[in-house]
Amino acid sequence: xxxxxxxxxxxxxxxxxxxxxxxxxxxxxxxxxxxxxxxxxxxxxxxxxxxxxxxxxxxxxxxxxxxxxxxxxxxxxxxxxxxxxxxxxxxxxxxxxxxxxxxxxxxxxxxxxxxxxxxxxxxxxxxxxxxxxxxxxxxxxxxxxxxxxxxxxxxxxxxxxxxxxxxxxxxxxxxxxxxxxxxxxxxxxxxxxxxxxxxxxxxxxxxxxxxxxxxxxxxxxxxxxxxxxxxx
Amino acid sequence: xxxxxxxxxxxxxxxxxxxxxxxxxxxxxxxxxxxxxxxxxxxxxxxxxxxxxxxxxxxxxxxxxxxxxxxxxxxxxxxxxxxxxxxxxxxxxxxxxxxxxxxxxxxxxxxxxxxxxxxxxxxxxxxxxxxxxxxxxxxxxxxxxxxxxxxxxxxxxxxxxxxxxxxxxxxxxxxxxxxxxxxxxxxxxxxxxxxxxxxxxxxxxxxxxxxxxxxxxxxxxxxxxxxxxxxxxxxxxxxxxxxxxxxxxxxxxxxxxxxxxxxxxxxxxxxxxxxxxxxxxxxxxxxxxxxxxxxxxxxxxxxxxxxxxxxxxxxxxxxxxxxxxxxxxxxxxxxxxxxxxxxxxxxxxxxxxxxxxxxxxxxxxxxxxxxxxxxxxxxxxxxxxxxxxxxxxxxxxxxxxxxxxxxxxxxxxxxxxxxxxxxxxxxxxxxxxxxxxxxxxxxxxxxxxxxxxxxxxxxxxxxxxxxxxxxxxxxxxxxxxxxxxxxxxxxxxxxxxxxxxxxxxxxxxxxxxxxxxxxxxxxxxxxxxxxxxxxxxxxxxxxxxxxxxxxxxxxxxxxxxxxxxxxxxxxxxxxxxxxxxxxx
Numbered sequence: 044x045x046x047x048x049x050x051x052x053x054x055x056x057x058x059x060x061x062x063x064x065x066x067x068x069x070x071x072x073x074x075x076x077x078x079x080x081x082x083x084x085x086x087x088x089x090x091x092x093x094x095x096x097x098x099x100x101x102x103x104x105x106x107x108x109x110x111x112x113x114x115x116x117x118x119x120x121x122x123x124x125x126x127x128x129x130x131x132x133x134x135x136x137x138x139x140x141x142x143x144x145x146x147x148x149x150x151x152x153x154x155x156x157x158x159x160x161x162x163x164x165x166x167x168x169x170x171x172x173x174x175x176x177x178x179x180x181x182x183x184x185x186x187x188x189x190x191x192x193x194x195x196x197x198x199x200x201x202x203x204x205x206x207x208x209x210x211x212x213x214x215x216x217x218x219x220x221x222x223x224x225x226x227x228x229x230x231x232x233x234x235x236x237x238x239x240x241x242x243x244x245x246x247x248x249x250x251x252x253x254x255x256x257x258x259x260x261x262x263x264x265x266x267x268x269x270x271x272x273x274x275x
Numbered sequence: 276x277x278x279x280x281x282x283x284x285x286x287x288x289x290x291x292x293x294x295x296x297x298x299x300x301x302x303x304x305x306x307x308x309x310x311x312x313x314x315x316x317x318x319x320x321x322x323x324x325x326x327x328x329x330x331x332x333x334x335x336x337x338x339x340x341x342x343x344x345x346x347x348x349x350x351x352x353x354x355x356x357x358x359x360x361x362x363x364x365x366x367x368x369x370x371x372x373x374x375x376x377x378x379x380x381x382x383x384x385x386x387x388x389x390x391x392x393x394x395x396x397x398x399x400x401x402x403x404x405x406x407x408x409x410x411x412x413x414x415x416x417x418x419x420x421x422x423x424x425x426x427x428x429x430x431x432x433x434x435x436x437x438x439x440x441x442x443x444x445x446x447x448x449x450x451x452x453x454x455x456x457x458x459x460x461x462x463x464x465x466x467x468x469x470x471x472x473x474x475x476x477x478x479x480x481x482x483x484x485x486x487x488x489x490x491x492x493x494x495x496x497x498x499x500x501x502x503x504x505x506x507x508x509x510x511x512x513x514x515x516x517x518x519x520x521x522x523x524x525x526x527x528x529x530x531x532x533x534x535x536x537x538x539x540x541x542x543x544x545x546x547x548x549x550x551x552x553x554x555x556x557x558x559x560x561x562x563x564x565x566x567x568x569x570x571x572x573x574x575x576x577x578x579x580x581x582x583x584x585x586x587x588x589x590x591x592x593x594x595x596x597x598x599x600x601x602x603x604x605x606x607x608x609x610x611x612x613x614x615x616x617x618x619x620x621x622x623x624x625x626x627x628x629x630x631x632x633x634x635x636x637x638x639x640x641x642x643x644x645x646x647x648x649x650x651x652x653x654x655x656x657x658x659x660x661x662x663x664x665x666x667x668x669x670x671x672x673x674x675x676x677x678x679x680x681x682x683x684x685x686x687x688x689x690x691x692x693x694x695x696x697x698x699x700x701x702x703x704x705x706x707x708x709x710x711x712x713x714x715x716x717x718x719x720x721x722x723x724x725x726x727x728x729x730x731x732x733x734x735x736x737x738x739x740x741x742x743x744x745x746x747x748x749x750x751x752x753x754x755x756x757x758x759x760x761x762x763x764x765x766x767x768x769x770x771x772x773x774x775x776x777x778x779x780x781x782x783x784x785x786x787x788x789x790x791x792x793x794x795x796x797x798x799x800x801x802x803x804x805x806x807x808x809x810x811x812x813x814x815x816x817x818x819x820x821x822x823x824x825x826x827x828x829x830x831x832x833x834x835x836x837x838x839x840x841x842x843x844x845x846x847x848x849x850x851x852x853x854x855x856x857x858x859x
């Protein structure tokens with residue numbers, strides 16, 4: 044008979060000072076800490092009870108292949124044993140790192156609240172990071188970028204905020220000017236002109252921004268039009 | 276004039292012996308020599324130049340300086356490893372100050388100091404700088420308490436400095452420009468400069484000048500504030516580098532008016548110059564599109580540390596397939612099982628692998644699993660050391676590794692979900708770890724995890740005869756586990772256990788062995804104060820410390836002791852124990 048104690052999962056340290064642990068009395072060993080989920084199922088109020096037989100009987104039906112996952116993220120001090128130094132470094136990184144699909148973490152993992160992308164401008168001595176989620180339209184992004192790179196002006200976007208790619212001559216005028224246009228690297232790794240897709244789609248697929256001279260961006264135009272045709 | 280009353284002939288013999296012993300470097304051999312007889316002990320003490328002290332409280336500084344008169348190098352270790360995981364209260368101890376003052380008085384010729392997990396102050400560093408005229412090497416690992424000012428004094432005063440290495444230290448951010456403190460008027464003797472753990476930016480201009488006048492520099496590890504453009508300027512000044520910590524390996528994103536106009540860094544050119552690099556680390560703020568820049572040097576690499584960069588399987592593959600000579604590889608689990616397979620394919624000479632978790636929470640998906648472990652065991656037959664974090668594991672994969680990698684000396688498997696059994700069979704992980712201790716005949720270090728019963732510990736006690744370090748967390752059924760280990764592992768030196776149901780009778784079974792150990796750590800177990808008192812009574816030379824962690828208020832454990840930390844000391848209990856530490 045399998046010792047069911049072994050399948051018990053503990054949320055915390057015996058005697059540990061977590062918010063989740065329930066009041067206990069007297070001697071308390073680790074086998075007496077109770078998995079919250081078990082509590083919910085058995086409806087057993089007394090967690091300070093040292094007699095776990097009832098709980099064990101109720102879990103006997105459980106297939107021990109089922110992982111009894113604690114419902115909440117357990118806050119166990121010093122576990123897993125990753126050095127504080129490393130933990131701090133990684134925590135700092137996930138705060139500022141751009142969102143990429145390539146990082147395999149928990150679904151809806153860290154960093155989904157912001158969408159930081161790096162913005163570089165040809166000729167500028169530095170680059171910046173912007174959180175695309177802070178803006179709701181190309182115009183807002185344009186204003187923010189203009190503030191950041193004060194010598195920079197963005198071409199006219201038209202009423203819907205999208206470049207009219209179907210109008211080739213209008214596009215060519217823009218690109219032939221000495222004004223700067225923003226381009227971005229999308230999910231596929233291609234460099235596209237900003238403004239070719241609806242705003243939300245842009246936020247989801249933009250990995251990086253580069254503000255280049257209109258004349259340099261000409262090479263992007265045919266591809267942008269190609270993609271636009273495929274999407275429409 | 277000799278103060279000792281020995282005959283002239285004996286003195287000659289001792290002198291001859293000293294001349295022989297000078298060549299003996301291994302400290303284990305030297306310890307053996309010193310036990311032969313008093314004469315040999317004296318001779319050995321006269322000729323020992325490198326001293327290693329594994330527990331700074333095991334002996335008082337005076338005793339060291341009384342016995343060893345001619346030390347060139349001292350390596351001191353302070354807190355036990357579990358202190359790295361916030362399991363030890365701050366201000367527990369491990370102060371370097373008493374040591375530095377005593378050594379300053381005794382060892383004029385001291386050249387090298389290495390410290391691990393000790394509390395070092397700026398004043399201590401100043402004492403080093405001022406007291407040891409020919410000081411050459413300072414290595415600080417996992418230390419804290421000092422800032423850039425202390426580093427500045429070292430840089431200023433130690434004109435013969437060869438090595439300055441900061442490794443995962445917590446350095447106070449005091450914004451002091453220590454790099455500029457190195458003498459600017461001549462070339463330096465610097466061979467190694469490592470400050471990758473420093474949180475504040477360094478003065479790059481000064482750093483560049485320093486590198487330019489350090490022709491002997493072989494090892495340079497930069498912190499994350501050094502951008503890739505700056506890195507390239509440094510590597511072009513130091514093509515002789517063999518060990519490079521790249522800093523950010525990404526673009527600078529802070530405003531710097533001094534910086535020339537933005538240009539894409541010239542990748543191809545720069546690393547091509549550094550043909551000697553064999554050890555590469557850093558990537559603290561990696562811009563992935565720059566990773567190919569390291570391709571030209573991959574074929575020479577013996578050590579690669581990507582563990583601070585989120586590299587995925589595809590990106591890793593493009594790098595690792597060139598790295599045929601790789602012996603040491605540290606990474607995040609973001610490379611997935613697929614990435615590990617690529618490692619197994621390319622790095623047949625691999626000796627050490629460490630896979631760290633990107634997401635340390637217990638319910639995470641876990642990008643690496645038994646699949647990756649198995650792949651590595653099949654491809655890297657010469658593996659000697661592995662540290663593997665994962666969410667799930669099977670006994671089969673661990674058993675396979677024990678069979679495929681017989682040279683394993685260090686096996687540390689951390690299944691992040693506590694009490695997780697083999698997810699395929701539902702069985703505890705006993706058989707897997709059992710196979711490791713049984714088949715890996717050279718095993719000296721073991722860390723266990725997952726669901727474990729006493730059976731696992733009986734295996735460890737039965738087969739783990741060479742095991743010196745054992746780490747246990749959230750394991751086992753009861754006391755017998757501890758008994759098996761303490762009775763069976765005759766070479767056990769360091770035992771660290773947390774949150775396992777080991778109690779007083781288990782503890783008692785180690786009485787015959789505790790004097791031979793560097794330390795025993797038991798936290799959140801079932802050891803009572805009575806049990807600890809009993810041990811302290813039976814073993815008077817053992818310092819038995821009992822304390823609790825900082826955060827623990829409330830949650831009374833009754834009789835159970837929160838943390839037990841004990842070690843043998845030649846000089847009785849320490850005088851600097853803080854209030855919350857009770858020495859029984």
